Amino acid sequence: MTAITKTTEKIVDGAIRAVGRYGVRKFSMSDVYTEAGVSRGTLYRYFKSKEQVLEAVGEHVERTLHTALDDAVSAQPEPENRLEIVLQALLDYRTTHPEIMRIVESEPSVVLDLLSREFNRLLAVVSDALDPVLRDAPPVRDGTLTKRQLAEMFIRLTLSVYLVPSAGSDATAERVASLWKSMTAAAGSSSGRSRTRAAG
Template sequence: MNRPSSPATAGGAVEDNSTRQRILAATAEVLGRSGQAKLSLSDVAQQAGVSRPTLYRWFASKEALLDAFAVYERQMFDTGISRATAGLRGSDRLDGALQFIVDYQHSYSGVRAVDIEPEVVIARLGQVIPVMRAQLERLLTGPSAPVKAATAIRVAVSHYIVRSDDDDGFLDQLRHAVGIRPSR
């Protein structure tokens, strides 16, 4: 059965998109606890504070939810990078992006999914690394920009897989990888 991607209420008005966002944010929380294999739509609905029928109005299946979640994650990251670099120029802009990467990994609830389902995370990283590298490369200049971007992203992935509580050290490593000095 096909479900609408933008459900309507009984009165015909389109339901507030914040419900969809709440469901997707709740998905991050549940994935961080359970992983994809054990993801329960009931748990997501409960975490989001919605009924299962409401969840199903937005996402017809677990697969549809996971597909939408992948897009949501990318949008959250892209929006964060954009906000962190808005109004900045040159190395300050690059430094803002690096600081965002550190903050994102530190605060993101799904970051420990690697402990729960390493094989799923490793497969996902294969898809995400080229996207992140390309995004960071756009902030770099010079002939070594591709190498610097690739190195920085691999440092970030390393910190994702083997978590450290030294955010300052992580940021210093990213800065070193791209060749900038802190603006302290």
């Protein structure tokens, strides 16, 4: 885990711009310190390689996403609205961090690798934010799915919006929330009917 200082934040911001501009295979350490506006010596004092820089970029994404979710939930803590709030915060991240979206668009393989490495931490962050929704979801109440499994389904559904963008994104949160509620309710009802038939 990279220690967070004003200098490391400045370097990571420069690295994100460099990766978005040149791509993960073509960007160089000189691109990073040029974009960050720091000296070569300052960059190498904190990061010895491109791999370390990319790891710090991944940590930055996780940290800023966590902050976005915390802020959204704190602003509207009502449990009954939690699904829509978390969904909207995840989707709004695209516009509040356009530099990250440039990497998603230009280097999807990098994003997939990052998601693979950081998925468990992302799952923990989103599960915590969605806890009231997960606890009360029919598939969790009736034992069809665990909270972790349901949270993972939610994340994979939401990530598809990032990786396969479409027109009309303003209505995406509402459509995904509606689909999610119908899916979880249907799963719970189906399980309940199965148990009733078995008991009969």
